Amino acid sequence: MAIDSKIRRRLQRVDWRAIGVRLTAHAAWRAANLHWRRGDPLLLAAGKTAEDIAMEVIEKVLAGERRWEPERGELLPYLCGVADSLVSHLADSHDNRTYAELDPEVDYPGPPQVDAGASDTRRINDLRRLLRSERQTDLLEVIDAVTLHCDPTPKALADALRTSTADINNRLKRLRRRAMRMLNDAAPADEAGGTHG
Amino acid sequence: MADSQRGHVSEDRRVIEALADLFDQIPPENALGAEQELTDTGLDPARVGERIARAVHDDGVDPAPRATPTSPRTVPRSFSRRPWLAAAALAAVLLFAVRTAIDQRSEEPPPRRMAAATGQRPEIPPVSADPQQLPDAREADAPRGLGAADAPDAARDEANSVVADVDDMNPPFTRVTGGATDLPEGSFVLDAANWKIGAALLPEPVLRRVRSGDYWYRVDQIDGDEFRENYPKSFWSDARANEGRFAVDDSTCGLIDLETEAVPVHLSGFPFPTIDAEDPTAGCRIAWNMRAADALGRGQESTLSIDGFDREGATKRLQLWSRDLHFLPDRVDEPENLRYVATRNVIEPTDVDGVAGLVQRINDATSPDKIWTYVPSTRRVRRTNPAARSEPIADLAIFIEDLGGFASKIESFEWQLIGEGETLAPIVANKPLSMAQVSDTRFEIAPPAIRAAYETPDSHGAPWLVVQGATMVPRPVWIVEGRPRDPEHKFGKVVFYIDREMYRIYWKFVHDRSGRYFYNAMFSYYWSQNTDGSQAAVIPAFIVGVDEATNRAAIAGRPAGSFVDSAFQRELFTLRTLTALSD
Numbered sequence: 058m059a060i061d062s063k064i065r066r067r068l069q070r071v072d073w074r075a076i077g078v079r080l081t082a083h084a085a086w087r088a089a090n091l092h093w094r095r096g097d098p099l100l101l102a103a104g105k106t107a108e109d110i111a112m113e114v115i116e117k118v119l120a121g122e123r124r125w126e127p128e129r130g131e132l133l134p135y136l137c138g139v140a141d142s143l144v145s146h147l148a149d150s151h152d153n154r155t156y157a158e159l160d161p162e163v164d165y166p167g168p169p170q171v172d173a174g175a176s177d178t179r180r181i182n183d184l185r186r187l188l189r190s191e192r193q194t195d196l197l198e199v200i201d202a203v204t205l206h207c208d209p210t211p212k213a214l215a216d217a218l219r220t221s222t223a224d225i226n227n228r229l230k231r232l233r234r235r236a237m238r239m240l241n242d243a244a245p246a247d248e249a250g251g252t253h254g
Numbered sequence: 255m256a257d258s259q260r261g262h263v264s265e266d267r268r269v270i271e272a273l274a275d276l277f278d279q280i281p282p283e284n285a286l287g288a289e290q291e292l293t294d295t296g297l298d299p300a301r302v303g304e305r306i307a308r309a310v311h312d313d314g315v316d317p318a319p320r321a322t323p324t325s326p327r328t329v330p331r332s333f334s335r336r337p338w339l340a341a342a343a344l345a346a347v348l349l350f351a352v353r354t355a356i357d358q359r360s361e362e363p364p365p366r367r368m369a370a371a372t373g374q375r376p377e378i379p380p381v382s383a384d385p386q387q388l389p390d391a392r393e394a395d396a397p398r399g400l401g402a403a404d405a406p407d408a409a410r411d412e413a414n415s416v417v418a419d420v421d422d423m424n425p426p427f428t429r430v431t432g433g434a435t436d437l438p439e440g441s442f443v444l445d446a447a448n449w450k451i452g453a454a455l456l457p458e459p460v461l462r463r464v465r466s467g468d469y470w471y472r473v474d475q476i477d478g479d480e481f482r483e484n485y486p487k488s489f490w491s492d493a494r495a496n497e498g499r500f501a502v503d504d505s506t507c508g509l510i511d512l513e514t515e516a517v518p519v520h521l522s523g524f525p526f527p528t529i530d531a532e533d534p535t536a537g538c539r540i541a542w543n544m545r546a547a548d549a550l551g552r553g554q555e556s557t558l559s560i561d562g563f564d565r566e567g568a569t570k571r572l573q574l575w576s577r578d579l580h581f582l583p584d585r586v587d588e589p590e591n592l593r594y595v596a597t598r599n600v601i602e603p604t605d606v607d608g609v610a611g612l613v614q615r616i617n618d619a620t621s622p623d624k625i626w627t628y629v630p631s632t633r634r635v636r637r638t639n640p641a642a643r644s645e646p647i648a649d650l651a652i653f654i655e656d657l658g659g660f661a662s663k664i665e666s667f668e669w670q671l672i673g674e675g676e677t678l679a680p681i682v683a684n685k686p687l688s689m690a691q692v693s694d695t696r697f698e699i700a701p702p703a704i705r706a707a708y709e710t711p712d713s714h715g716a717p718w719l720v721v722q723g724a725t726m727v728p729r730p731v732w733i734v735e736g737r738p739r740d741p742e743h744k745f746g747k748v749v750f751y752i753d754r755e756m757y758r759i760y761w762k763f764v765h766d767r768s769g770r771y772f773y774n775a776m777f778s779y780y781w782s783q784n785t786d787g788s789q790a791a792v793i794p795a796f797i798v799g800v801d802e803a804t805n806r807a808a809i810a811g812r813p814a815g816s817f818v819d820s821a822f823q824r825e826l827f828t829l830r831t832l833t834a835l836s837d
Contacts, residue, residue, distance in 0.1 A: 076304025078299050082288030085295045094274035101371055107295065108302060112309060118312070137281075192462070199276075200625040209272040211279060223649075226280055231566045233277045234294060 060121035083137045087144045089237050096176055113137045196232045226235040268726045289709045290568045298711050339478035357563040367819035406605035455678045459774050468716040471726040476684040484781035486790045492523025500525040507538040507665045508619025517618055519586040537669030537734045545664050549580035551791025555824035556813035562650040563807045567708045572648055573602035574588055579822045586617045595827035601836055612832045628832045633640040636662050644744035652799035652808035659759040659777050671728045673733035677751050678726040680762040680778035682795045687782040695821035697789050699782045704796050704812045730754040791818040
């Protein structure tokens with residue numbers, strides 16, 4: 058699909074170096090969040106990295122396969138939206154592929170006894186333990202508030218913890234970074250163990 | 255599984271999902287956040303950017319050139335109006351944060367090495383003092399040389415064939431042999447393994463962080479004569495010609511032209527090429543030399559960033575452009591009798607985009623600076639007390655007072671020379687950077703990249719530690735104490751380490767009104783000259799501010815580009831321009 062010449066001129070003026078960094082970071086961020094949500098380190102199928110996703114998004118836009126319309130919004134948010142869609146698709150296709158690879162004719166002994174619930178418990182407990190050992194009490198407060206059914210919005214947390222939304226956002230950034238590091242550190246052990254159960 | 259246990263498990267799933275929902279609401283919101291995310295993922299942001307730009311270029315779409323500093327002539331900005339609360343956020347956080355910083359002060363600094371920072375003359379150890387006289391640096395059972403158990407990095411250990419016994423090191427650098435092939439003779443890495451070497455060269459709060467592993471520095475030697483050539487010959491000859499031409503007023507620290515017995519309307523070169531350390535006005539004279547160096551380029555503009563950090567890494571980024579014009583190198587601006595004007599304008603984040611400030615400094619000894627702040631959403635200009643420079647910028651561990659090294663009027667502080675010695679100074683380049691002439695009066699400078707640990711994969715140390723683009727060199731310094739005259743100013747006293755020859759501030763140690771030390775800042779600069787030396791400037795390269803109480807820090811500066819303009823239009827520094835910035 059040919060790209061409109063006016064759009065192409067607009068794209069020529071883009072600082073792709075800067076946009077590339079922002080877009081790749083967005084893809085990495087989205088993938089990491091899905092990792093936390095699902096507990097699955099093999100989130101992206103076919104070994105794709107965040108850089109691959111960013112490149113794919115840009116290629117689609119440059120080729121006109123995805124049409125950016127400047128009058129409807131700026132380029133970066135549009136690209137991030139395409140990246141979100143790609144990451145979700147890759148995550149889902151990974152799940153689907155896992156099932157598709159099973160041969161219905163074969164009498165499998167059954168799926169590994171993955172107790173997802175126990176894995177969740179362990180993850181939360183590990184995170185709490187880690188934060189306690191580091192005396193990151195302000196981050197523990199966030200988890201406590203969420204556990205006590207506080208709405209999962211920075212505003213609600215700020216009200217519950219009697220602090221500013223900016224402070225909550227800062228805490229969430231730190232908490233997320235800590236949680237991701239914990240997941241990444243734990244990944245080899247999980248893989249060695251074969252299951253999360 | 256029992257029902258109660260199952261319920262507990264599903265509860266954990268709910269918490270995980272809720273946290274995931276929260277994480278989904280905090281995407282990397284700016285370039286800094288993006289770089290941090292990539293670094294956390296193990297990717298080098300610079301390499302990622304290059305790779306994508308190259309790929310797009312290969313695809314037939316030429317990437318745009320790198321961003322250049324905002325220029326009033328070339329890049330007019332259009333500012334949209336923002337909600338009132340968001341636009342006023344910058345001012346609000348300023349007021350809040352300084353109280354936080356002062357309320358949560360750290361413990362009193364230890365008496366010996368911090369004496370330089372506390373500024374009591376009898377306790378000031380010369381920074382090049384015999385290490386035998388530095389008990390707190392020597393008493394510790396520190397690792398010695400190669401193979402120390404807690405040496406942070408084997409590769410750097412290898413580079414450090416340093417004889418760690420400091421007893422007979424005078425000066426310490428002569429004993430450094432430099433075992434690595436990538437370090438020149440005499441260069442080495444100062445870190446936790448050989449921190450004692452720094453005992454004679456670093457102020458105590460900084461040395462403490464070297465010892466703990468927070469900081470490590472590459473230390474190089476420079477040729478002092480070559481370093482002095484950063485200022486053009488004309489500047490040095492003007493300085494020599496100034497010998498005996500100026501004095502300072504004892505009570506106000508005002509500069510006096512001895513020929514006219516009035517405040518000078520022209521100044522080029524250091525007004526006091528020779529400093530007598532016994533002169534009670536020496537501190538004031540040193541401050542004036544410092545200001546003369548600031549004014550070297552007359553007008554300059556940079557687009558710079560301010561990055562905030564805590565122990566976990568980067569927290570937020572501000573971007574702004576800053577434009578300064580000094581009149582003294584030519585002639586004081588009449589009829590308003592101004593010696594200096596400046597404008598600053600916040601670009602990012604978007605909620606404070608367009609918040610701007612204007613400074614006008616009257617060329618006398620007693621008038622306070624006139625400062626106005628403009629908030630686009632309210633379309634109001636407000637006059638601000640100059641003491642507000644002692645407020646942190648946007649709740650970050652850095653102060654308006656830090657911009658340029660010392661932002662206030664010289665006469666607004668009382669100055670006292672309290673010591674001299676040698677310190678490690680952060681240097682971007684030991685020779686002036688070249689300038690590219692782009693008009694009759696304008697010269698562009700492409701500053702080298704400065705990178706900190708948080709954005710450098712496989713680096714280590716505190717996130718705010720500058721690890722690329724600068725090196726430490728030993729420099730002779732005056733140690734000067736400054737006390738603000740305005741009781742509204744939040745600083746009680748500030749101890750400056752100022753180059754004895756180049757008159758640049760390298761370190762600053764700030765105490766609050768109760769006398770407690772709570773903050774330090776490190777300053778680096780780059781000098782630049784055109785090919786014939788007829789145009790020259792010294793521009794702040796970066797400032798690293800560290801709040802010792804909260805263990806937060808900020809890096810300011812690292813301009814994407816700068817230019818020097820000897821003929822900025824005067825109209826760029828008026829209230830009318832200030833309000834027009836957001837139109």
